[in-house]
Amino acid sequence: AQSVTQLGSHVSVSEGALVLLRCNYSSSVPPYLFWYVQYPNQGLQLLLKYTSAATLVKGINGFEAEFKKSETSFHLTKPSAHMSDAAEYFCAVSDETGTASKLTFGTGTRLQVTL
Amino acid sequence: DTAVSQTPKYLVTQMGNDKSIKCEQNLGHDTMYWYKQDSKKFLKIMFSYNNKELIINETVPNRFSPKSPDKAHLNLHINSLELGDSAVYFCASSLNQRGYTFGSGTRLTVV
Numbered sequence: 001a002q003s004v005t006q007l008g009s010h011v012s013v014s015e016g017a018l019v020l021l022r023c024n025y026s027s028s029v030p031p032y033l034f035w036y037v038q039y040p041n042q043g044l045q046l047l048l049k050y051t052s053a054a055t056l057v058k059g060i061n062g063f064e065a066e067f068k069k070s071e072t073s074f075h076l077t078k079p080s081a082h083m084s085d086a087a088e089y090f091c092a093v094s095d096e097t098g099t100a101s102k103l104t105f106g107t108g109t110r111l112q113v114t115l
Numbered sequence: 116d117t118a119v120s121q122t123p124k125y126l127v128t129q130m131g132n133d134k135s136i137k138c139e140q141n142l143g144h145d146t147m148y149w150y151k152q153d154s155k156k157f158l159k160i161m162f163s164y165n166n167k168e169l170i171i172n173e174t175v176p177n178r179f180s181p182k183s184p185d186k187a188h189l190n191l192h193i194n195s196l197e198l199g200d201s202a203v204y205f206c207a208s209s210l211n212q213r214g215y216t217f218g219s220g221t222r223l224t225v226v
Contacts, residue, residue: 032212032213034215036217038156041222042219042220043205043217043218043219043220044158044205044217046214046215046216049213049214051213088156090158094212094213094215095212096212100163100165100170100171101146101163101209101211101212102148102160102163102171103148103150103160103207103215104160105157105158105159107155107156107157108156108157108158
């Protein structure tokens with residue numbers, strides 16, 4: 001089964017600083033990888049996804065992620081943090097067996113942005 | 116316009132009650148899911164239906180029974196609610212494994 005590991009349950013950055021949220025995957029086949037964001041008391045919003053096209057994926061709100069097969073990583077970055085980026089971020093991998101596909105999530109990283 | 120809609124958004128109920136959460140998608144997707152998010156924010160799949168057929172059933176107590184009357188709807192019925200069932204339940208849908216769309220969640224509180 002495929003899985004993802006998010007390193008760091010809490011990350012704190014200053015406003016304007018680089019955001020780096022780490023995600024490593026485990027997969028026996030080329031994976032489909034996703035980053036979702038969850039703002040307080042809200043649902044899950046797709047930030048970006050990797051579906052085996054370009055390895056550098058650009059998403060919404062200035063976020064991007066790079067798929068690195070050699071490092072089995074899909075880290076999320078943003079050059080300059082904004083207060084509105086404070087949220088919970090989830091990395092996920094799509095796992096497909098026969099007709100069944102599902103998203104398997106990492107444990108999440110809470111991003112705090114300070115002044 | 117909402118792609119995946121769930122009702123109700125909030126549900127507060129007493130232990131032992133039976134309750135249902137409804138989900139509808141207007142994306143034309145053929146697979147729908149229920150996920151549970153616990154108090155530590157961990158998201159875990161519960162069920163998956165493909166064209167009204169149960170495909171995934173992940174070690175969920177029998178008190179939870181999903182029902183899919185058609186491809187666009189997937190409801191979750193919970194019998195004899197327990198305190199530990201308190202969580203946020205998310206419905207989702209997909210056409211293939213390249214994209215998943217989530218509803219806004221139902222926060223269930225059992226008292």
